[in-house]
Amino acid sequence: MTKINIQQMMAESGVAFGTSGARGLVSQMTDQVCTAYTLAFLHGLGLAKPGQKIALGMDLRPSSPAIVRACAAGIRQAGCEVDFCGMLPTPALALYALAQGIPAIMVTGSHIPFDRNGIKFYRAEGEISKADEAAITQAEVELQTITGDALLPTVNTAALQRYRQRYTSLFAADLLTGRRIGIYEHSSAARDCLRDVLSALGADVVGLGRTDTFVPLDTEAVSEEDRRRGLTWAAEHHLDAIISTDGDGDRPLIADETGNWLRGDIVGLLCARFLDADTVVTPVSCNTAIEASGLFRQVIRTRIGSPYVIAGMEQMLAAGSPSVVGFEANGGFLVGNDLTVGGQPLTALPTRDAVLPALAVLAMARQQGGKVSALLAGLPQRYTASDRLQDFPVANSRALLDSLQSDDAAYQSLWGNELGAVARRDLTDGLRLTFDNGEIVHLRPSGNAPELRCYAEADSMERAQALVTLSLQRIAEAY
Template identity: 25%
Template sequence: MEVFGSSGTRGVANDELTPAFVLRVAKAAGTAWGVDRVAIARDTRYTGRMLADAAASGLASTGTDVDRLGVVPTPGAQFYAEREAIPVIVVTASHNPPQYNGIKLVGSDGVELAVSDLERIEEALLAEAYTVAPWDGTGRVREVEGVTDDYVDALLEAVDRETIADAELTVALDPGHGAGSLTSPGFFRELGCRVVTVNSQPDGHFPGRDPEPVPENLAELGRLVRATDADVGIAHDGDADRAIFFDENGEYVEGDATLAALAAAELEAGDTTVSAVNVSQRLVDVVDDVGAELELTPIGSTNIITRIEELEAKDSRVPIAGEGNGGIFFPGYRLSRDGAFTAARFLELVAERPVSEIVAPYGGYANVRRNIEYESTAERDAMLDAAANHAHAADADLNTRDGYRLDYGDAWVLARPSGTEPLVRIYAEARDAGRANDLAEGMYKTLLEAKADA
């Protein structure tokens, strides 16, 4: 697909992602969907309202009525889509930096669109084959209130409130100025937790930290956990479909360890789980221990969703799936990544024992991630060619499902182009931190030299 990647389409707002482009995307979606009514939601980004206005105009021009939901976490917008049985356009760039924005398309079942559905919309977009309503047949636009409250109510009904409340937990929360600022503080209080917050005011400039919940952006949360003697720290990304955790000592918990711990609590023999090619050995170990199966996809929620749907169509049980970035699916609840729901399920475990004990069995691995920016297609292609040559020359098992993953038995390294930013990402994991760093650094230097020669 030229337009829609692994998680929608994104770019620098008012530069790569302009109102004119969003208008066209909305016109193509309205045309392809051919329904009477579509909703629009957004996260807190400064350019969100501008782009949501463009999307509303595009939809209305095709004769589609529009429900404006305002600022809502992406999983809250998906809840609304499923409840109302209408598609939703979500204006969000998720974890990307503040200058970015994007478009995510959700079907009337509350699930991100499959690749085949995205391709149909993309065809209409590229061909500029839009439905054009007569002046008196254009869609009407209405503001819808209370969606965040309804979403929180649905969350409360879906988790074990009694177990969490009885534990009298203190939760340190960092919504990162994103859409989760409107829902997660109240949600965790309704669960009976004492909640202390940082970066909890909605602000599209993201003054306290960048939206991505990675260690370098979350130092304040670690300090808050320690200062308040909290039982757990929870961080979201910009649209709150992810949850990342800190333990009771204020130490960052690798997302891969969290996924492994939750998977261990969910998986049974004969089950299947789905993850991406950057899967940690932690999850592999859990799958092997319980006698389950692991399916790997290219990175990105769209790819994981598609594979889950294929497996469930064959009557496979998939109780949990996701990636180590905090984006986890519980398909029995809803086929969407939901940071608040994931956090609540983790709190059910924390009610029984400390976070450090929960994730202890999944420690012992070191993870390294490096990014290399590029400014042109030539630089990107040169780096990917170098990664291919590096991979084929290595004495390791090679997986090319999404980039180049080299498995050495005791460690692995992956190089792949980002689906949402002009970056080539490098991931490495090993039992020994030096080994992981050496693998990442070796790939990094190879790609950096290729970029310089491009």
């Protein structure tokens, strides 16, 4: 037996909790680290009961099978039973675990670079909270000898079947008849499931960009190459829309009939409207068109990360709101309570999901007899853009934000007079600056990788993108 102090292990390995699960370099995520995290989750949260089933899934990263084996070893060492759901979208695993009333572990790095991976943990009730994370980090566990050559468990396909059924039963079987929908498949864990669902709803599906090489598609920072691909695919294949997701299928990427990708927070707004939500919970980084639209009785702003959105949703449900949904700037959509859509039941799924918002956008376009692009016509004309500086040390990010919060000279040295006077500083998460002219620049260190993210909002897409480019260029020059 080897005794492991999780806090010490985190410091030594570099594998720590970010905005969504424990993540680190693949080289750091050794069998010992992954097994220890699994034991800390099960023992630290009091979930390790003899014979307790634990749902386990993974994405398509080449490093994921080895991590799954280590997590399975930890589940068995805790006296629990592995319920291996194979390769599937994260929300599919979460939905299955909620229905079965069992905890779950998802091996995924989501959209972060190829050389990294992660582990996401779920109680039987849903995603773990920040308090749960703290309990895991404070745990001490004892590891038995780990054998790295164990075979993957037999796959239980029930989770994927339930997830597909969730959406094929929610909509009419002819919803997408006559519609030609492209799927940007790349290495998404949702690619085959998406095809199955869209085909079952009558769509003529065109597969695009499928690869066995992992693609770290970030739905908040679409690459210039993917922008061009969208335009080319839409024209070449005469598509009505293009649907994609990030690596583990919990963040959507949706393009209209011209191949232009919609921003995730606008997709979230449209989905919340489709569901006739009373209350929307969303991070501070999302588009202010959500409030300006006047579509929702309440809009609650939180820090960035699904645990904060979920905590806000729970508070609103406890306060008696009849329908609560949440979404993030990446488009990941959360359903806080059971709803009825077109007379059909939609059960709660308080974790990020990509399929529901994609189908909601397609359904709205079909109902209105128009194109996906037409859905944006009635919304307030506020545009957001975002990008990131990669390999930007967290220490540099924190030094930058500290100086900008407290020193007007630092602000002037970075932007000069190009953005005008600052009207408001919002410190909810990072630093969000609102200027006298209504433009917004928001800087925040990533919780998952050494990156600095920049979000901007303005009255035109060109101006929002220019604000992001200018800000990141000036910061890179300064650091």
